[in-house]
Amino acid sequence: MCGCAWAGPGRPQNYHLTAEETVKAKAFARARNTVYWGGEAVFLAALVGMIKLRTGARLRQAAEGVTHRRWLQAWMVVPPVLLVVAAVEIPFDIYAEIVSRRFGQSIETWGEWAGDWAKAEGLVLAIGTLAAWGLYALLRASPKRWWVWAWLIAIPVEVAATVVEPVIIEPLFYDYQPLGTGHPELVADIERILHRAGIAIPPGRLYEMKASEKTNSLNAYVSGFGPSKRVVLYDTIIAKEKGPPLLTTVGHELGHYALHHIRNGLLAGFAVTLFALWVAAMALRFVAPEAQPGAWDTVPELLLVLSVILFLLTPAMNAYSRMQEQEADVYSIEVTHGVVPDPGGAAAQAFQIEGETAFADPSPSPFEVFWLYSHPPIADRLRFSLDYDPWRAGARPRFVAP
Numbered sequence: 001m002c003g004c005a006w007a008g009p010g011r012p013q014n015y016h017l018t019a020e021e022t023v024k025a026k027a028f029a030r031a032r033n034t035v036y037w038g039g040e041a042v043f044l045a046a047l048v049g050m051i052k053l054r055t056g057a058r059l060r061q062a063a064e065g066v067t068h069r070r071w072l073q074a075w076m077v078v079p080p081v082l083l084v085v086a087a088v089e090i091p092f093d094i095y096a097e098i099v100s101r102r103f104g105q106s107i108e109t110w111g112e113w114a115g116d117w118a119k120a121e122g123l124v125l126a127i128g129t130l131a132a133w134g135l136y137a138l139l140r141a142s143p144k145r146w147w148v149w150a151w152l153i154a155i156p157v158e159v160a161a162t163v164v165e166p167v168i169i170e171p172l173f174y175d176y177q178p179l180g181t182g183h184p185e186l187v188a189d190i191e192r193i194l195h196r197a198g199i200a201i202p203p204g205r206l207y208e209m210k211a212s213e214k215t216n217s218l219n220a221y222v223s224g225f226g227p228s229k230r231v232v233l234y235d236t237i238i239a240k241e242k243g244p245p246l247l248t249t250v251g252h253e254l255g256h257y258a259l260h261h262i263r264n265g266l267l268a269g270f271a272v273t274l275f276a277l278w279v280a281a282m283a284l285r286f287v288a289p290e291a292q293p294g295a296w297d298t299v300p301e302l303l304l305v306l307s308v309i310l311f312l313l314t315p316a317m318n319a320y321s322r323m324q325e326q327e328a329d330v331y332s333i334e335v336t337h338g339v340v341p342d343p344g345g346a347a348a349q350a351f352q353i354e355g356e357t358a359f360a361d362p363s364p365s366p367f368e369v370f371w372l373y374s375h376p377p378i379a380d381r382l383r384f385s386l387d388y389d390p391w392r393a394g395a396r397p398r399f400v401a402p
């Protein structure tokens with residue numbers, strides 16, 4: 001057993017919010033839905049508007065008047081399109097931040113928020129322009145098969161991006177330190193848990209993220225691939241959950257790690273990329289039949305087509321994510337069984353704490369779950385944790401040998 005006893009709120013029977021909290025949770029969900037659907041609508045409308053105004057052709061003519069170098073032309077055509085999109089979306093970004101503050105999540109200053117927004121937008125411009133430059137080079141070189149070449153190139157690019165993301169991108173927004181630096185006792189408990197599963201994660205792969213400077217949200221995640229694969233815990237969740245509930249949250253993240261969810265997600269991503277590029281190639285011929293292949297004129301059209309495809313794939317990608325999250329919840333209970341007293345009850349406590357901190361909706365509509373939920377609803381996760389007990393039923397655990 002872990003030396004991790006903790007007098008938390010006790011074993012809940014259901015995800016429970018007070019009447020007042022429920023009203024808040026419903027209002028929070030409505031506000032986030034407004035941000036999502038409103039943001040999608042203006043994003044697509046801005047692209048349609050640019051297509052109607054022949055923005056791509058105008059930008060191409062202007063760029064060709066300045067230089068004949070394709071990579072420079074890319075920088076003159078793509079960023080303006082992306083900046084128009086960013087401009088129409090910024091009211092929704094600001095509203096999302098206001099809502100996040102009103103519901104006690106974000107505690108950033110507006111200066112910090114603007115700095116993070118600018119960094120994120122800079123990344124979008126840089127990556128978007130490079131990607132467009134590559135795609136349009138392929139469109140010119142191979143007007144019929146460009147999407148196949150693009151896919152073959154996208155595979156190593158997606159892998160490389162996943163490897164460097166926690167090393168280059170994440171530190172732009174948050175500070176990290178090895179988990180052992182501030183919480184050696186937690187690392188010792190994690191090692192005890194892993195010993196049960198028969199897997200080893202070097203302590204150097206466990207990190208604490210200094211989230212509390214910007215947010216009250218409780219979270220943990222797994223990111224990276226190969227040499228950069230890691231488990232990250234927000235300092236907020238370490239401070240608030242403690243003891244067995246925290247260890248079941250860690251168990252969930254170890255599940256993502258041990259069950260190779262990032263690798264599997266990458267493989268699924270390759271399939272999505274191939275499908276999206278194939279549909280985009282057909283759709284581009286349909287929406288811009290007269291365009292010369294590889295001319296910059298179609299940048300807004302291509303962005304619109306790819307965005308609509310990804311938008312329509314959202315429910316499928318979220319269904320896949322919910323399946324992985326469910327597996328990680330199972331893993332969490334199995335891997336902490338015998339180490340943490342009453343792991344199902346501890347996981348239920350963790351979900352209760354996380355849910356009431358985030359004002360998680362106790363009863364989202366089936367459509368909201370279908371379209372937007374990357375995790376099963378928290379009430380379902382809590383109930384499942386209380387009910388999952390293969391040992392009592394004499395059944396075989398799914399992932400961790402008894």
Ligand SMILES: [Zn+2]
Nearest residue numbers: 252256325328
């Ligand atoms: Zn997860």
